[in-house]
Amino acid sequence: MIVRLFDEKEHAQSYWKYRISPSQEIIDMIINFLQKHRSSPQELELAVDVGCGSGQGTVLLGPHFTKVVGTDVSPAQLEMATQHATAHNITYRECPAEQLPMADGSADLVISIAAFHWFDHARFLKEADRVLKPRGCLVLLDYSIIMELSYGDCSHALNDICKELYAALLLYRNPYLGANCRDRYKGTYDKLEYPDKEWHEELWVRKTVPLSHYMGMIQSLSNYQAMQKDDPEKANQLSHDITHRLMRAMGVSCPETELLLSVRYSGLLACKP
Numbered sequence: 529m530i531v532r533l534f535d536e537k538e539h540a541q542s543y544w545k546y547r548i549s550p551s552q553e554i555i556d557m558i559i560n561f562l563q564k565h566r567s568s569p570q571e572l573e574l575a576v577d578v579g580c581g582s583g584q585g586t587v588l589l590g591p592h593f594t595k596v597v598g599t600d601v602s603p604a605q606l607e608m609a610t611q612h613a614t615a616h617n618i619t620y621r622e623c624p625a626e627q628l629p630m631a632d633g634s635a636d637l638v639i640s641i642a643a644f645h646w647f648d649h650a651r652f653l654k655e656a657d658r659v660l661k662p663r664g665c666l667v668l669l670d671y672s673i674i675m676e677l678s679y680g681d682c683s684h685a686l687n688d689i690c691k692e693l694y695a696a697l698l699l700y701r702n703p704y705l706g707a708n709c710r711d712r713y714k715g716t717y718d719k720l721e722y723p724d725k726e727w728h729e730e731l732w733v734r735k736t737v738p739l740s741h742y743m744g745m746i747q748s749l750s751n752y753q754a755m756q757k758d759d760p761e762k763a764n765q766l767s768h769d770i771t772h773r774l775m776r777a778m779g780v781s782c783p784e785t786e787l788l789l790s791v792r793y794s795g796l797l798a799c800k801p
């Protein structure tokens with residue numbers, strides 16, 4: 529089964545505009561892991577970013593590989609990714625994660641960022657194993673929607689308001705995801721029969737963004753999109769109220785005021801034997 533929640537053009541646009549991507553430190557950690565476990569120091573040939581969405585993670589891989597292919601089932605997301613592709617070595621393919629159009633043993637890296645939880649896990653893991661070269665690496669990352677905001681001395685008050693927002697969104701969590709994504713990733717890590725593997729619980733990405741940008745990111749979440757489909761007025765009211773309460777707590781009148789957004793990634797890095 530393919531869960532299609534990311535197919536609308538407007539959603540894909542807000543994805544490109546607001547979604548956070550891994551930091552350079554996380555990319556460097558992945559490349560170092562790959563290099564550490566390789567048998568020969570040849571150039572890294574192919575990276576496949578599965579469930580690439582609008583490609584904000586895919587573009588970060590460009591400088592490290594001869595070729596990077598982003599794959600996704602959503603034509604709208606891929607159109608956005610293609611519009612913003614600047615490097616000649618990055619291309620995009622429309623295909624399910626469980627059926628990748630790559631030859632056996634062809635990829636140095638198969639990575640999925642904030643997408644593995646939507647896949648058929650067993651079929652995808654088998655497919656990733658098929659596509660990876662021996663000593664190639666599988667990387668599965670996700671980030672928590674419980675994000676932290678910092679602004680002057682009112683960070684505590686901001687995060688209390690955000691907790692109410694996350695609780696409201698939780699009611700619209702897609703049942704396919706189960707109770708906790710982090711446990712699914714950790715469970716996959718525990719069961720993965722690749723002896724060289726690492727689990728990372730806390731990889732923080734911090735970025736200064738306007739408050740409006742944080743709210744844009746919230747609105748791009750699948751929970752918020754589900755609420756908006758179910759009850760558009762409720763979703764708009766929630767977004768409006770939270771924005772105004774955050775501005776009041778910050779003592780500002782403009783939603784373009786910048787604050788520090790901290791996003792916690794976690795996930796696994798594993799090397800195929």
Ligand SMILES: C[S@@+](CC[C@H](N)C(=O)[O-])C[C@H]1O[C@@H](n2cnc3c(N)ncnc32)[C@H](O)[C@@H]1O
Pocket residue numbers: 529530531533534535547548549578579580581582583584585599600601602605623624625626640641642643646647648
């Ligand atoms: C939350 S987005 C993550 C996008 C991007 N990797 C990022 O870091 O923001 C999840 C993406 O996975 C894609 N997706 C969901 N199920 C899929 C499947 N079975 N095969 C391929 N892509 C899938 C969706 O279309 C969506 O673009």
